[in-house]
Amino acid sequence: MTAEQVARYVVAKAVWAPSVHNTQPWRFTAAGQQVSLYADAGRRLVVADPDGREMMISCGAALFNVRLALRSLGYIPETRVLPDPGQPELVARVSWRQRAAADELERWLFGQILTRRTHRGAFDPEPLPPDMLAALRAGAEREGAALRIVADDGRRAALAAAVEEAERHLRLVGERVRELARWAPPPGSARSDGVPATSYPARPEHTEPYFPGRDFARGHGWGVPPLGSATAHRAAGVAGLLTTTADRPADWVNAGQALQRILLTASGCGAAVALHSQPLELPWLREFIRTQLSDDACPHLVLRIGLVTQVAVSVRRDPGDVLFSAGGDSARLG
Ligand SMILES: Cc1cc2nc3c(=O)[nH]c(=O)nc-3n(C[C@H](O)[C@H](O)[C@H](O)COP(=O)(O)O)c2cc1C
Numbered sequence: 001m002t003a004e005q006v007a008r009y010v011v012a013k014a015v016w017a018p019s020v021h022n023t024q025p026w027r028f029t030a031a032g033q034q035v036s037l038y039a040d041a042g043r044r045l046v047v048a049d050p051d052g053r054e055m056m057i058s059c060g061a062a063l064f065n066v067r068l069a070l071r072s073l074g075y076i077p078e079t080r081v082l083p084d085p086g087q088p089e090l091v092a093r094v095s096w097r098q099r100a101a102a103d104e105l106e107r108w109l110f111g112q113i114l115t116r117r118t119h120r121g122a123f124d125p126e127p128l129p130p131d132m133l134a135a136l137r138a139g140a141e142r143e144g145a146a147l148r149i150v151a152d153d154g155r156r157a158a159l160a161a162a163v164e165e166a167e168r169h170l171r172l173v174g175e176r177v178r179e180l181a182r183w184a185p186p187p188g189s190a191r192s193d194g195v196p197a198t199s200y201p202a203r204p205e206h207t208e209p210y211f212p213g214r215d216f217a218r219g220h221g222w223g224v225p226p227l228g229s230a231t232a233h234r235a236a237g238v239a240g241l242l243t244t245t246a247d248r249p250a251d252w253v254n255a256g257q258a259l260q261r262i263l264l265t266a267s268g269c270g271a272a273v274a275l276h277s278q279p280l281e282l283p284w285l286r287e288f289i290r291t292q293l294s295d296d297a298c299p300h301l302v303l304r305i306g307l308v309t310q311v312a313v314s315v316r317r318d319p320g321d322v323l324f325s326a327g328g329d330s331a332r333l334g
Contacts, residue, residue, distance in 0.1 A: 003033045004333060006073060006096065010035055012319040013069040016113050017260055019058030020045060020277060021183035022195050024317055026062050026091075030333055031326035034095040037063055040322075041089055047179045048281045053252050056083065057300055059091040060256020061263075064143070065113055066094050068264075071102045072110040083249035091253055112267040117314060119272035120213045122205035122234030123306025132269045133238065136262050136305070140242065144251070145258035147303070148294055150239045155293055159239055160209035162285050162293075163302060166278035167212045177218070184216040191315070197222040198313040207236035211276055211304060224311055237274065237306030241289065243297035255300045262303070272310055276302040 001009070007030035014037075019025060025043035029036045037059060044055045063079070070077040075096035082090050102110070133149055140147040150156050170176050187197040195216050202223030204212060217223050242259055244251040266273050279285035280299055289299045323333045 001073070004030065006033070006070075006075070007035050007323065008319065008333060009073065010066050010069040011323045013072075013110075013113050014062040014065040015316045015319055015322060016116075017058065017061035017065050017256075018118055018263065018275070019061065020049065020054040021180070022193055022314065022316075023055070023058065023183060024193050024322070025055045026059050026322060028323045029326040030323060033097060034093055034326075035066060036093045036326065037066065037091040039083075039089045039091055045179055045183075047175050052088075052249070053247075053300070054277060054281075056091065056249050056252035057256040057259060060253035060258075061260035062256075063092050063094070063253065064257040064260035066092075067257075068106060068110050068113065070094065070096050071106045074099050074101050076100055081250050081253050083253065088249070108268050109261070109264040112264040116263055116267040117272070117310055117312040118199065119274045119304075119306075119308055119310065119312065120200040121274070121308075122207045123237040123272070123304070123308045125233050125235045126307050128238060128271055128305065128307065129269050132266070132271065133305075135269075136240075136265055139261040139265050140258040143258035143261055144244065144254035145300075146243045146245075146297060147258070147262060148241045148243055148297070150241060150293060156236075156239050157209045159241070159289070159293055159302060160211050160236070162279040162289055163211045163276045166282050166285050167214070169282060170278055171215055177215075180214065180216070181218060184218070186220070187222050192317045193315065196313065196315050198224060200224065200312070201226065205234055207234055209236055211236055211239070211274070211302070213274070213276075214278065227309065227311065235306060237304035240303045240305065241294050241299050242301040242303060243294050243299050245297060247298040251298065252300070259301065266305055270307065271305055272308050274304040274306075276304070 023043045067077045076098045183194040
């Protein structure tokens with residue numbers, strides 16, 4: 001493959017990373033054997049994400065896919081995570097010179113990139129495969145973050161209450177509702193970004209404790225009808241928090257890389273993950289979670305992990321719309 005073909009291949013996989021409201025806030029340039037990943041600040045959630053933390057987490061997840069895609073080709077990625085005040089949108093540069101065959105774990109994770117989906121709703125009551133949580137925790141640590149399982153019933157209920165409180169607040173603030181609406185198109189939309197109605201349940205699936213999802217449908221009745229086979233007894237799943245020790249843009253990128261490693265590992269184990277960032281978008285609830293539930297580590301996302309039959313279908317922009325040559329002409333490479 002030529003360097004340009006490698007760049008195209010890598011970006012075609014990178015775009016399948018998760019991103020807040022499926023904003024896909026990224027842009028790539030290629031030059032020789034190097035891809036640069038930039039945050040696309042025009043896609044940042046101005047109200048929900050004033051500091052760009054969720055945007056950088058999303059870019060970090062895309063960066064993990066870039067690394068994994070290079071490994072799938074037998075290249076060793078050399079990654080420099082770079083957000084700095086001088087070039088705040090430059091997330092990372094990844095180059096490839098040396099080769100080594102991908103190992104079994106890398107191939108297994110890579111195989112999940114296209115099929116993994118965000119789950120929104122309840123889980124089956126069956127327990128997770130043994131050792132899975134240990135693998136998820138170890139994976140997060142490898143990427144410079146931590147996955148803290150919130151197992152204690154009282155703390156789990158407090159975490160659910162924080163999500164519920166945040167969701168109630170978000171639904172009452174006009175500018176937040178309008179921002180969400182811009183990223184939640186109606187069924188049948190031809191858009192290739194935003195959260196499609198094929199990716200969330202038409203009716204909230206209540207659990208004990210209850211972690212409400214985002215109100216993408218906003219009373220329109222959009223969403224996927226319940227499966228006929230759905231059992232009455234549904235579970236909230238194992239709750240966890242994704243955290244980093246510090247709270248700088250580079251930590252947010254690492255949180256995103258850890259998130260994607262967690263999601264792909266879970267997917268490979270046959271499990272699904274629901275993400276809740278509602279309470280982390282409200283400073284007082286983020287502070288409550290930091291001090292009361294995450295031992296003063298900086299929280300980025302609430303995760304719920306469980307087993308379920310996945311039905312969500314998502315969308316992405318064409319890789320050609322986000323990959324450009326690094327030369328002055330910024331020509332499309334896709
Ligand atoms: C930083 C971040 C925050 C997110 N927050 C939520 C959330 O609060 N609720 C939700 O349902 N999904 C959340 N997601 C998942 C995205 O909506 C999802 O990745 C996107 O719609 C693409 O769908 P897919 O993951 O199924 O490919 C979040 C993802 C990221 C990276």
